[in-house]
Amino acid sequence: MPENFYIHLPFCRSKCRYCAFPSIAVDTVPEKEYLAALVAEFKFRRRSLPGLAAPVSTLYFGGGTPSLFSPSFFSAIIDFFDQENGFSAVPELTLEANPADIHSEQVKGYLQAGINRISLGAQTFIPAGLRRLGRRHDAFDIYKAFTLLRKAGFGNISLDLIYAWPGQSLDDLLFDLNKTADLAPEHVSAYILSYEPGCAITKDLEAGKIVPVGEGLQLKMMRLLEDSLDKAGLCRYEVSNFSRSRRFQSQHNLAYWQLKDFVGLGAGACGGRRLRQDYGHWVERYCNISDPYLYMQHLIGSGCQQPESGRNSALWSLTETVDLGGAFTEALMMGLRLRRGVDLTRLRAEYGSVPVAAALAKAEALRKEKLVDFDQERFWITAEGLYLTDSIISRLV
Ligand code: SF4
The missing domain is CATH 1.10.10.920 (Arc Repressor Mutant, subunit A)
Structure with missing residues (x-):
């Protein structure tokens, strides 16, 4: 069975106000060390998960902000998978990008590396909304990034939107949806803002500084979203995901929603694999330690020289088993x-x-x-x- 891989790159320039993802803000990304740790984890997983050698059908670079990494980083990983597993006939290779990071040289580099799908984190085109969410790009960056990606030859672009942020009106959402329709992406992911514990925006809510969008307005927004995207030729195929045709549905996320086996690599990444019934449980799942520096320390030590390290995985990865009923x-x-x-x-x-x-x-x-x-x-x-x-x-x- 072809493999689905998720690679978590948990570095960002700054922390968005709503963010609950495992990621840390850095000035410089430790590319070389992180790459060595990912390779070490892959080798460890291959030893501990027999059969992890099938051609790769989806490879998803999520974050964090993967677009902080250079094209050569992605080239190195994709070449590595090519040598180790090979790719299926039409693999889907996705990279999540922040509009502020997209420049023409880098876009060409991503294409040359083999990336064929970009998930662009727009969230909203409204300046007040971008400030509320603590995004580090402006609306112009979204148009500029999208145009550069298209001109470079990316034919499969997904736009991420967040709606129901504090202060957003139905007209604001319509504005975002009209701008989305103008850009004509192949795919849209649109999520209602959720207030996760510990996030800056949640603290504002707890302190009474902001008023959340009420349930009635949320419902109107959900209907508006579906109507507008449908008119723009984007059909809902999952509660929060829309695509121009079946071909552009996210193959990686479909594997996840269908509970197929997937391998996660990197700090904060999780993976899951179905086991035979006679093992006494049904699914084995693991989640890696979320601190990228501790992750690198356990996987490669201090000098990228210890490919066999990481053997004591209990220190950096927690494994749980799910029984048949739970699965x-x-x-x-x-x-x-x-x-x-x-x-x-x-x-x-x-x-x-x-x-x-x-x-x-x-x-x-x-x-x-x-x-x-x-x-x-x-x-x-x-x-x-x-x-x-x-x-x-x-x-x-
Ligand atoms: S870019 Fe994504 S991962 Fe990074 S802080 Fe913002 S929401 Fe979180």
């Missing part, structure tokens, strides 16, 4: 986020027909409310139920 619940929760729903045939093959029948029996009440539907092959949330996805899922599990 089934996760598969249902993730799969129902997709518009096409969960594949019942696959679910029966992987988890047995008993839990599937029990879940469908539980879903009967929701079906009567026209919030979900199912046939022999699929189980999905209806258009009416879409805006209640979280509560529907909580009633099912």
